[in-house]
Amino acid sequence: MQLTVATEYAVRCVLHLAGATAGAVVARREIAQARAIPAPFLAKLAQRLAHAGLIRIQAGARGGYALCQPASQITLLAVVEAADGELVLQPCAAKPQACPRSPACPAHRVWAKARRQLRATLAHVTFDQLAAQEKPPTRTRKSAWTS
Amino acid sequence: MQLTVATEYAVRCVLHLAGATAGAVVARREIAQARAIPAPFLAKLAQRLAHAGLIRIQAGARGGYALCQPASQITLLAVVEAADGELVLQPCAAKPQACPRSPACPAHRVWAKARRQLRATLAHVTFDQLAAQEKPPTRTRKSAWTS
DNA sequence: CCATATCGGACTAAAATGGTCCGATATTAG
């Protein structure tokens, strides 16, 4: 339940789908190649995303992945938590029984606040925004992107 | 370099010292017992804190640990990073060479922002504040602390 | 000098992470 490379892979995957024609099915291999993700690992990851209702998986010939919702509806937080589980940055905050001190510990509320803040930040970013930041290279050709 | 139980142990340890008479040396065993930290593990942890200049370690008979600075000068961030290394929540953000995509990846700036925010939140909390939140039980006896 | 108590580093166990493999199943082309 931490931000790992799996998280980043998931983000890249959804980002790729967000950049494709809406609702189009993209082959796993294509995504893996374009985004530098180990293909078998992407398969596992995709299942988590599908289970969370973010993407649709089409099996069989000409199969692949597609978004279930418009990119503007998918938040970064949703993808992160689909990939790595609920985002919690302190074991103490995760399972209350592991920490009978919580009520007494003044640090507890700080962890909670930090977590809320972090999740809010990620929740405010949607994939249409991210995709838009990625598009320019195709539209504005040869602008000042070289450093 | 993540928030783990070691982080929490470190916080509790410094918190205990902050609650003691300023500059007093407290035995490791006492801290371990009072704060429910495995004593040998605290020893290892204390070395990290000492290395970071947060606490002073007194060896020999009647030895133990003491703060190097007034509690008001010690931030939660300092303790966290002393215990677990620099706080970074994305491997991608940690080592640039591991992620040649960083400049192109729109997620990158979000990770960076989230990290700044998180560190700022922790940096604004000092141990005199935390200690103050913990004191009441001794002063206000038998108030509404029972649920 | 001796008892006490930490140093500091080697060591181990368990969990999480990153990744692979493969039989089963679904879909499409022909």
Next chain:
DNA sequence: CTAATATCGGACCATTTTAGTCCGATATGG
């Protein structure tokens, strides 16, 4: 229908990290 394609879904494995222990060396107080 059948063959080819491509994912499912879960078992499996290697590496790294985490949590924790142990112990000889060293420092200090009495």
